[in-house]
Amino acid sequence: MTPSARLSAAIEVLDQYLSGTAAEKALTNWARRSRFAGSKDRAAVRDIVFDCLRKRGAYARIGLTGRGLVLCHAVEVCETHDEVKALFDGEGHAPSVITVEEDTNLFQMRHQASDEMMYNMPAWLCGELKASLGDDAAVVAHALTARAAVFLRVNLSRGSVNAAIKSLASDEIKTQQHELSPNALQVVENPRKVAGSAAYNSGKVELQDVASQALCFGLPAASRMLDYCAGGGGKVLAYGDANSAALFAHDANPQRLRDLEPRAKRAGVKIRVLSKKACQKAEPFDLVLCDVPCSGSGAWRRSPEGKWALTEDAFHKLLDVQQDILREAAPLVAEGGVLAFATCSVFRRENEEQIQRFCAENDGWECTFQHRFSPLDGGDGFYIAYLTRSPQG
Template sequence: MTPAARLSAAIEVLDQYLSGTAAEKALTNWARRSRFAGSKDRAAVRDIVFDCLRKRGSYARLGLTGRGLVICHAAAKNTSVEEVSNLFSGEGHAPSLLVAEEKAALFPASPTESVEAVYNMPEWLGEELKTSVGADAEAIASGLTERAATFLRVNLSRGSLQNAIDLLAKDGVTAIPHDLAKTALEVVENPRKVAASTAYMSGLVELQDAASQSLCEGLPAANRMLDYCAGGGGKVLAYGDGNKAALFAHDAKPQRLRDLGPRAKRAGLKVQVLTTDACKTSAPFDLVLCDVPCSGSGAWRRSPEGKWALTHDAFADLLLVQQEILREAAPLVAPDGVLAFATCSVFKRENEDQIAKFCDKNDGWHCSYERRYSPLEGGDGFYIAYLTRPEPS
């Protein structure tokens, strides 16, 4: 496909997304209809679509349509009206010719200053971000419009960072250590080759964000660790690589745990899956991690659809669920144990405010540690807090 034909395809996909289809589904639908498209074309169309989702607020200056977004994307990637006009030539599979109004919007003299355009998120979330991170808000919002780096976690029980770097290189993947975690590698060349690489297939490396790795690395040592919201199990597996603890995993939606078995096997770890009732009968645990459902705002580079889909009601529901999970998990913690609360959110209302509310309502618990990971550190935005009960004196 020509670069112009890829733009036409992205317009088609974005129009389907804007009429209510999830972006991934719209991309799959397009790929099914377009058997002529090779893997490089599919990847290129995906990149255009995701860039438009990340920057939807500023790209919407020609209206919220697939064509409007893609025209602004093309303007951002080129430097002159002529270059963009050449792509929108109307010839072959290229999108139709630009009209005067579209040409005028390519390189506006004074860009729109609305919160939605500057922060590339709905206005209320831009305000939420300002309240949460103050002076860093604009830089964080801008960072969240960039494509996320690909990070790998090296399973240190399987080999060293250097072993992983060397083995990845044999499959054409270039990776370098990243400061956020001692297990973290950043893939700087050929991230799409990771999944088929020997290092990945053999369990030497796992895909995991660097801040997520750092958060797991910092968790206190325990004899019995329960990952209460385990999902795919990324955190319990990371914890298990560096600790000798007996590992347990739970999720309110057991189907979310389906990948955990094969992943644990690949990593050479044993993780016992518990139902909600079995968590109670197997308690106490000296470390319970609650990686709660959240807005995902720290990971909007990866999942930009989330910022446009989040509603006030859904956000309010998340705040309630987060408190409910802490209430459920607290009795599972041994008297001198740690209840760890984590989100991949940059919003204070999901982080510090939740911890303050829990400690306020639950006598004896206090926050003994907390750390914010800013997306400006390179990884996703995360928050972690440890809740403990001091020994009665």
């Protein structure tokens, strides 16, 4: 496919997304209709689509359409306006020629500004971000418009960090260590080759964001650890590689755990999956981790459509769900044990204020540690707090 044809494909996908289809599904639908598109073409179209979603606020200045978003994307990545016009020449599979009205709007958009445009998120979320981050709000918002880096966690039970680096290099994957977590590697060349690499398939490395790795690395040692909102199991796998605890995993939606067994087998980690009732029978646990459902605001580089789909009503419901999970998990913690509360959010109302609320409403608990991981650190935005249960709790 030519560069122009890729832009046309991205316009088609974005129009389908704007009509109500999830971005991933829209991309899959396009790929199935476009058997001629090679792997590099599919990757390029995907990159354009997700860049447009990350910067939708700014790119929608000339109209919230697939064409409008892609046209603004082209203006940003091209060095000259003539290059943009060459891509939109209407020849073959290229998008149609830029109209006089579009040309005028493209010029004017450089002189427009609003919070939604500058922060690339709905106006009400701009308010949440400012209230949560203060002077860092604008720079974090800008960071969330960039493509997320690919990080790997070295599974030390399968070999050393240096051995993993060499193994990945043999598959033409260049990596470098990241300071945020000792076993973290950032992929700097050929990230799309990771899934087919010997290091990945032999369990030497796992895909995991560096902030998520740091969060897991810092969790207190325990003899029995339960990941209560385990999802794909990345955090319990990371904890198991660094600790000799008996490991347990639960998720309210068992389907989210479907990949845990093969991942655990590949990593050489034994994890027992528990139902809600089984968790109650198996308690107490020294450490219960609750990585609760949240806005996902710290990971909007990876899932940018989330910020446009989130409503204020849904946000308030998430806050209640988070408290419900904490109250549900609290009785599973042993006296003197830790209930670890985590989100991939940068908002105070999902983080510090939730901890304050829980401690105010539940006797016998003390917040003994809390930390924010900012997107400015290199990885996703995360929050972690330790709630310690008193012996009398």
